[in-house]
Amino acid sequence: MAFSDDETIQAEGSATSTYALAQLRAYIDAQGDRQGSRLPTERQLAEEMGVGRRAVRRALEVLENEGRITRRQGAGTFIGSPPAQPVTRDALIGATDFFEIMEVRLRLEPQLAALAALRGKPAQIARMYDLSDRIAQSQDADEGELWDGALHRQIAEAAGNALFLSLFDIVNQVRQDAAWQAVRERARGGLAGHAVPVAQHRAIVEAIAARDPQGAAEQMRVHLFSIQEKLMRLGSTDADLSAIPEPGQPAIA
Template sequence: MAVENSNYALERLRELLRVTTLAADGKLPTERALSERFGVGRREIRRALEVLEAEGLIWRKQGAGTFLGQRPDSWSDHAASLVTGTNFMEIMEVRLRLEPQLAQLAALRAKDADIERMRDLRDKIYERTDADWRELWDGSLHRLIAQSAGNQLFLSLFDVINRVRQDPVWQSVRERARKQHKTLRESRDQHTDIIEAIASRDPARAGEAMRTHLLTLQERLIRQTSMEQSDQPAFIEETTKS
């Protein structure tokens, strides 16, 4: 019965990762909460979590909990401090030089299962309307592409930049820049272009698709921040008059 319960728990956890909105930091419910939710013992939940961790779908930290994705390495934890005080233009400059290369390598090295997961993650980005959901799954998609490139040093560099997604200010600017329905459709199409170029094993096309996607995002961010800056003096003037 224990084996059956473990398999049942694993199936339910996979479903949880597919369809449930997680916290902004990707944290899963506690083992006790999962045990009560699925009606199985905590031992079975723990076994199922071990399987998911071995597959690279989650990572666990004692005293902190269980999180979606792979465990950040200690170097990226330390290096995350480097992004403190930076701005989105500096971040986009680095992304534009790093991620097209990662997409090219992914086109050469990604496994078929990786590509299917990329398609699944792309779909998840657009299932909901809240910013936390989109940031979580968009970050997971871009990290999977980076991981599929098969270069650990590149992946560590990517993780440093990807940490910025956890900053509420960064998330807020990104969400305001892509609120229009047309923008969401364009973003989905661009993600599809990247994935299908990788699936076609076409490095040049994959790199260019990623570059186009990031340039579009950069343009939206510039436009959004410019609009906000141009609106600020008028607001200040009105406040002064009143």
């Protein structure tokens, strides 16, 4: 590893950190596409640049903050940003609000309903009818949520697209958290408010059974827009979302 020596004078006094930073930036730029390659140790860098280790350490902190290097405890320093880590369910719940969930659902589930109308097998459609009946017959909110989630997943499965199904499952894991369920139930108004979503679910299933992809997508949009509107109304009332448990925390009955 070679550094230019035409600015050696800058390695004296208070300019040492700035000098080290400039030299390291130039070196990283010269590496081109060698992302992930390992840098020499702080001691080696200090010796080669003729500066103190403290100056090198400060320069590396700046480069790490810029995302140009990654420092791993016990392994060393590497060019490039750290590899993306898988997003966990808890991280998604903590970083997602109700309206973000609805934005994704409104773009994903109408398409799933349309594909289900084109590809759904008779046995899957029969299952949808059964699930919509179970939603209508639910005795409490918990049971209603259970069958509601099962119906939406059956539609996603009937779409016959494994990638779409995996995306649906990710969203569904977030929306099935107890805090999200509590908010949705308040927006519906308890069991007394279940008549509308029950009718909407039936309309979705009937459009799928009729092999009407446009109708199925539109009925799903109507259903999801209805939920979104109620959530927005709930958020603007005195009984605001601050009274709902934090994501990941159990809902209080």
